[in-house]
Amino acid sequence: MPQGVALTEDELSGVVARAECLHDAAAVAAGIERLAAEITAKLSATQPLVLGVMTGAIVPLGRLLPYLQFPLELDYIHATRYHKSTIGRELVWLARPQTPLRGRTVLLVDDILDEGHTFKGLLDACREEGAEAVYTAVLADKPNPRREPGMVADFIGVTVPERYVFGAGMDYKGYLRNLDGIYAAHRDDED
Numbered sequence: 001m002p003q004g005v006a007l008t009e010d011e012l013s014g015v016v017a018r019a020e021c022l023h024d025a026a027a028v029a030a031g032i033e034r035l036a037a038e039i040t041a042k043l044s045a046t047q048p049l050v051l052g053v054m055t056g057a058i059v060p061l062g063r064l065l066p067y068l069q070f071p072l073e074l075d076y077i078h079a080t081r082y083h084k085s086t087i088g089r090e091l092v093w094l095a096r097p098q099t100p101l102r103g104r105t106v107l108l109v110d111d112i113l114d115e116g117h118t119f120k121g122l123l124d125a126c127r128e129e130g131a132e133a134v135y136t137a138v139l140a141d142k143p144n145p146r147r148e149p150g151m152v153a154d155f156i157g158v159t160v161p162e163r164y165v166f167g168a169g170m171d172y173k174g175y176l177r178n179l180d181g182i183y184a185a186h187r188d189d190e191d
Ligand SMILES: O=P(O)(O)OC[C@H]1O[C@H](OP(=O)(O)OP(=O)(O)O)[C@H](O)[C@@H]1O
Pocket: 053, 054, 055, 056, 057, 079, 080, 081, 082, 083, 084, 088, 110, 111, 112, 113, 114, 115, 116, 117, 118, 119, 171
């Protein structure tokens, strides 16, 4: 096994083989297009500041942007609470946006809304920085009974069940973000 690598190729192919495909590549593409249409209808006149929530936003945001054909600015924000694991912990800030938020319409884009603690922390931070309005867009919404009260995304690509999911930007222990579909890990692979 190459140095510094946490999971072997065999372990990863086992995780994928045991997983259930929830949304194939075509369904993910349709979800991205739906997000784009709804975001355009709501925000195209606001010159929004689009903030990708690293790292998971890279794939959905990169796929979404070419569909957003109106003036916008792009920046990123980096906060994490899963740390390459399947269990969320406290929110750790790694980078705040460099673009001033005061008076702006902000669109936070992320791969998944799960328990909602990440968005809660980010929304609070954007409001504290003086954003005029903050919207949230996620590729995957996972309705979770442990969801932060009141936390609902404004724009949703697809819905996933209460399972650990990966692919289309979402990681399994730091891997598998690059799969083109969305998969639910087998229960035996969830921890
Ligand atoms: O709704 P929550 O339960 O807070 O979970 C959602 C967050 O968890 C993941 O981030 P993670 O901390 O794994 O970092 P990552 O973006 O590097 O995957 C995901 O990208 C969301 O930002």
